[in-house]
Amino acid sequence: MTTNPNNGFVSGLEGVVAAQTRLSHVDGQRGELILAGYALEEVAPTLSFEAMVHLLWHDRLPTSVEVIHLHSELARWRALPPALLDLLQSAARTNRPAMDALRMAAGAIDLDLPASALDDGTLGHVLLARIPTVVAAYWRLQQGAAPIAPDPALGHAANYLYMLTGSVPNAARVRGLETYLNTVIDHGLNASTFTARVIIATHSDLVSAITGAIGALKGPLHGGAPGPALDMVFAIGEAARAEAYLRAKLEAGERLMGFGHRIYKVRDPRAEVLAAAARDLYAADGDMALYTLAGAVEETAVRLLAEFKPGRNLQTNVEFYTALLLHGLALPTDLFAPTFAVGRVAGWIGHAWEQIATGRLIRPASQYIGARGRSYEHADADRSHALS
Ligand code: COA
Numbered sequence: 001m002t003t004n005p006n007n008g009f010v011s012g013l014e015g016v017v018a019a020q021t022r023l024s025h026v027d028g029q030r031g032e033l034i035l036a037g038y039a040l041e042e043v044a045p046t047l048s049f050e051a052m053v054h055l056l057w058h059d060r061l062p063t064s065v066e067v068i069h070l071h072s073e074l075a076r077w078r079a080l081p082p083a084l085l086d087l088l089q090s091a092a093r094t095n096r097p098a099m100d101a102l103r104m105a106a107g108a109i110d111l112d113l114p115a116s117a118l119d120d121g122t123l124g125h126v127l128l129a130r131i132p133t134v135v136a137a138y139w140r141l142q143q144g145a146a147p148i149a150p151d152p153a154l155g156h157a158a159n160y161l162y163m164l165t166g167s168v169p170n171a172a173r174v175r176g177l178e179t180y181l182n183t184v185i186d187h188g189l190n191a192s193t194f195t196a197r198v199i200i201a202t203h204s205d206l207v208s209a210i211t212g213a214i215g216a217l218k219g220p221l222h223g224g225a226p227g228p229a230l231d232m233v234f235a236i237g238e239a240a241r242a243e244a245y246l247r248a249k250l251e252a253g254e255r256l257m258g259f260g261h262r263i264y265k266v267r268d269p270r271a272e273v274l275a276a277a278a279r280d281l282y283a284a285d286g287d288m289a290l291y292t293l294a295g296a297v298e299e300t301a302v303r304l305l306a307e308f309k310p311g312r313n314l315q316t317n318v319e320f321y322t323a324l325l326l327h328g329l330a331l332p333t334d335l336f337a338p339t340f341a342v343g344r345v346a347g348w349i350g351h352a353w354e355q356i357a358t359g360r361l362i363r364p365a366s367q368y369i370g371a372r373g374r375s376y377e378h379a380d381a382d383r384s385h386a387l388s
Contacts, residue, residue, distance in 0.1 A: 009367045018362070019197055023056055023350050024186040028263035033270060035186060036060075044182040044273050045175075049156045050074070052182045053128065053346045057353070071155060077129035078150035078159065080105075081112035085137060085147060092141035098338045099218040105134040106211040120356070123206040124349045131345050132156070135338040136163035157181060160342060161329065172284035173329055179277040180325055183270050184318070184340055186347030188263075192216040193344075193351050200352040201362040213348045217341055227333035229258030230323035232297070239296035246301050250308045256301050258320030265313040274321035281328045294324050 010016050025034040033040040036055045043052065047061075050070045054062035062070070080088075084105055091101040109130050110118060137147035140163075148163045157177040161169040169177075186193070196213040200206065217223045236245045249256060261268055275295075282291040298316055305314040326336050355362075 007367050013364075018194065018364075019189050019351070019355070020358075021189070021351060021354055022059055023347060023354070024188055026188040026263055028261070028265055031264060031266035031269050033187065035182075040183065040269050041273055045179045045277060047178075047182060049178045049181045049343075052178075052185055056186060056346060056350045057124075073125045074129040074156055075150070075152035075159075077126045078133050078152070080130060080133050080137060080147075083111055084108055084134070088134065088138045088141055088147075092138060095142065098135065098138055098142075098334050099214070099223065099341075101138040102131070102134055102338050102341060103211065103214045103218060105138070106131070106214050107207065109134070110207050118205075120206055120353065124353070127206065127210050127349060128156075128345055132160040132342045133163060135335065135342060136160060139164060139335060160339075164335075165330070170285060172281055176277050176281040176325055176329055180274065180322065180329075180339070181343035183273050183277075184322075184343040186344070186350065191219075191222045193348055196348040196352050197355040198362045200355050201358075201360065203356075206349065206352055209352045210345060210348055213345075214341055217337065217344065223337040223340060227323065227336055229320045230327055230333065232257055233290070233294050233324070236293070236297055239293055242297050242300040243304070246297070246304050250304055256305065256314075258298075258323065259301055259305055259316055260312075260314040261317045264315065264317065267315040268317045270318040271316040271321050274318065274325050278321055278325040278328055281325065286328045290327075291324065294320075 023036060025032075027033075035043055035052070036059055038055070043055070047055070048067065050067050051062050054060075054066055054070055087108060088101055088105060091104060096104075106127075110123065110126060113122075113126065133150055140147050148166050150159050151162055151168075154162055154168065155174070155178075158169055158174045161167075161173060161177060189197075192213040195216040196209040199209040199212045236242050246256060278294075279291055282288050298320060302315060305312070322336065322340075323333075326339060327333075331339060
């Protein structure tokens with residue numbers, strides 16, 4: 001932590017507690033992630049995404065009637081207004097990255113709704129329901145294909161895959177995606193969640209808060225780059241080449257993608273859950289050889305990181321198995337970050353509601369490090385501010 005004991009400045013706010021939440025707790029020393037009181041390992045691989053959202057938003061597991069109710073609410077709002085599809089079409093013409101298109105569309109997501117309909121509860125459903133539709137529609141437009149209308153009979157995860165491909169996914173794929181979305185749904189006061197809280201704390205609106213959060217997630221230091229982790233596994237190609245490939249990278253001073261974490265000093269618990277989900281998916285519906293290769297790459301990388309960076313405790317992070325799982329779901333790497341947003345938006349909304357309930361503006365202080373005591377009267381005449 002970079003602190004200045006004289007005035008309390010903490011660079012990057014590291015270690016500063018800036019919110020109270022009942023949504024999730026990250027323990028980096030013990031490698032634990034708690035979601036609304038439950039261990040990640042217990043709920044992420046078992047609950048439907050709708051049930052997980054209900055747990056986060058209402059602090060208790062839903063009844064089956066409540067799951068059906070949430071499903072219907074989301075299905076009701078999924079379709080995008082034509083003007084929003086036009087906007088995505090314009091973005092596709094210039095081939096903007098998917099996260100740019102998502103940021104643009106998020107700000108206009110309530111375009112067709114009268115202001116009177118926009119209470120915070122409704123907006124939460126609209127945002128959660130429409131973000132996957134935006135991502136899928138934009139992806140198809142970029143491929144020169146027509147967007148596929150949402151199917152109200154399908155659950156949230158199944159419908160997302162359906163809108164991307166036009167085929168109803170099998171149960172193994174739906175389970176794989178639900179486990180992924182549940183795993184990334186919330187993670188303490190990360191940068192995008194903090195952004196959402198800062199915006200909503202000014203009594204701005206939920207659409208603004210989520211649009212800002214998407215902007216924060218878009219940055220490569222946050223939304224991460226599971227793509228490069230996957231590229232590395234493909235470049236290695238066979239387990240026997242892992243040691244030489246990874247050793248050469250470390251000798252060249254490069255970082256191994258998918259390893260190391262600011263908070264976790266043991267294996268990221270999300271990596272554990274996603275590895276198991278990827279194994280199940282590949283066993284049911286994929287290339288088991290790729291899964292086995294990834295395991296060999298992981299084992300070699302962790303061993304070499306301990307050798308090259310002793311005492312740093314560099315372990316597998318969430319990105320490594322995210323890449324493998326999403327690849328197994330046939331998602332291209334361009335969709336990895338937007339699919340992260342499809343899950344995380346539920347956490348952002350939950351945090352925004354918590355923040356509204358506190359009624360407290362977030363307004364930290366800054367440390368002035370500029371000059372003092374300058375005299376305007378004695379300023380150099382040549383530098384006069386007057387326009388000539
Ligand atoms: N490969 C090789 N070395 C690594 C490493 C990695 N993945 N992650 C950290 N290190 C090394 C650093 O080079 C540094 O070594 P040094 O002290 O000899 O200079 C040391 O470990 C500490 O690194 P630091 O940058 O202070 O750690 P951090 O907590 O700030 O970094 C990450 C966290 C995630 C940015 C970092 O681990 C990283 O870049 N990982 C790879 C990218 C990645 O997977 N990102 C997704 C994160 S979810």
